[in-house]
Amino acid sequence: MTYRITDAVAGAVEEIRHSIPADRVLGNEPMSRHTSFRIGGPAAAFVIVDNNKELADVLRICTAAGAEHLLIGNGSNFLVADEGYPGIMIRLGGDFDSIAQDPDDDTLVRVGAARLLSSTSAFLTERGLAGFEFASGIPGSIGGAVFMNAGAYGGEMKDVVISVRLMSPDGSEMLELAGSDMEFGYRHSMVEDSGLIVLEALLRLQKDDPEAIIARVAELQAKRNAKQPVNFPSAGSTFKRPVGGFAAALIDQAGLRGYRVGGAMVSEKHAGFVINAGGATAADVLDVMRHARQVVFESSGIMLEPEVRLINCSL
Numbered sequence: 137m138t139y140r141i142t143d144a145v146a147g148a149v150e151e152i153r154h155s156i157p158a159d160r161v162l163g164n165e166p167m168s169r170h171t172s173f174r175i176g177g178p179a180a181a182f183v184i185v186d187n188n189k190e191l192a193d194v195l196r197i198c199t200a201a202g203a204e205h206l207l208i209g210n211g212s213n214f215l216v217a218d219e220g221y222p223g224i225m226i227r228l229g230g231d232f233d234s235i236a237q238d239p240d241d242d243t244l245v246r247v248g249a250a251r252l253l254s255s256t257s258a259f260l261t262e263r264g265l266a267g268f269e270f271a272s273g274i275p276g277s278i279g280g281a282v283f284m285n286a287g288a289y290g291g292e293m294k295d296v297v298i299s300v301r302l303m304s305p306d307g308s309e310m311l312e313l314a315g316s317d318m319e320f321g322y323r324h325s326m327v328e329d330s331g332l333i334v335l336e337a338l339l340r341l342q343k344d345d346p347e348a349i350i351a352r353v354a355e356l357q358a359k360r361n362a363k364q365p366v367n368f369p370s371a372g373s374t375f376k377r378p379v380g381g382f383a384a385a386l387i388d389q390a391g392l393r394g395y396r397v398g399g400a401m402v403s404e405k406h407a408g409f410v411i412n413a414g415g416a417t418a419a420d421v422l423d424v425m426r427h428a429r430q431v432v433f434e435s436s437g438i439m440l441e442p443e444v445r446l447i448n449c450s451l
């Protein structure tokens with residue numbers, strides 16, 4: 137590890153150990169274990185909180201100590217530096233994995249932030265609730281998907297989220313915001329600007345025949361498998377879709393399909409994905425990203441912006 141753990145982080149971890157059971161406060165935890173890229177050095181601490189009270193305690197402690205900290209969902213949009221993360225990574229578990237239909241209106245479903253989109257989709261399909269098919273193959277959690285306004289195949293979280301329950305960044309209060317107040321945009325919501333924590337989302341679905349939903353999910357999965365490098369670790373689309381173009385097409389036209397540094401490579405199958413083709417470091421991925429940006433800018437005048445969250449590293 138090449139970073140120094142600050143006194144603030146060390147002190148906060150010490151205090152967190154009084155609130156959270158020891159098996160859920162991991163020190164020096166490799167982030168390669170928690171990211172879909174399978175890349176990343178150790179977080180100074182990795183804390184799993186199982187309910188609102190534990191989350192509020194940890195946020196309060198981190199805020200009071202001035203300790204660097206960050207929420208991680210399913211880590212499917214994370215690139216963590218090889219040096220690691222010098223703060224406290226917080227992951228939601230336990231109660232945050234909940235899912236339940238509203239007792240008065242069974243087209244309304246309340247889903248905890250830690251619940252995976254795939255298992256949310258399976259729950260909804262079983263109950264004949266349509267409208268979430270677009271998300272079935274996105275490898276994120278509800279929290280990360282709300283943060284990013286995740287979307288695919290013409291659907292996005294914005295279309296199904298009625299309201300979101302959130303916690304303030306310092307853990308002192310909880311609030312519920314309507315979907316229309318979430319400022320959902322392209323791969324963006326107000327969660328990113330506010331530092332609020334997503335606790336759960338209320339989704340509105342439509343009744344449909346489960347067989348029809350299963351068929352649509354299967355069709356989208358087949359499309360995904362045909363187009364995306366699903367057999368290699370990655371963080372999905374590396375760059376955001378620029379105004380007036382598609383990142384994958386621009387990278388492809390710039391002749392970068394298969395461009396490789398160390399273990400990181402522009403996917404041969406889908407030029408919008410940088411993949412970990414084996415033993416890639418974060419430095420390799422960043423080198424590929426920098427090169428792609430520069431070459432695309434020179435050939436098209438468009439500067440690509442990363443979609444993947446860069447943690448303790450930059451382009």
Ligand SMILES: Cc1cc2nc3c(=O)[nH]c(=O)nc-3n(C[C@H](O)[C@H](O)[C@H](O)COP(=O)(O)OP(=O)(O)OC[C@H]3O[C@@H](n4cnc5c(N)ncnc54)[C@H](O)[C@@H]3O)c2cc1C
Pocket residue numbers: 172206207208209210211212213214228249273274275276277278279280281282283284285286287288327332333334335364366370371372373445
């Ligand atoms: C193979 C592959 C395919 C993909 N396909 C798609 C796709 O089709 N469409 C798409 O939109 N994305 C896609 N992605 C990217 C990714 O899955 C989504 O962005 C997803 O929404 C990220 O969710 P996560 O839980 O993994 O979040 P993480 O990657 O863990 O975190 C993302 C951001 O959300 C924040 N965050 C996470 N949880 C919370 C919370 N509870 N409260 C507040 N902030 C939180 C984190 O701090 C971070 O800034 C793909 C990724 C992969 C690997």
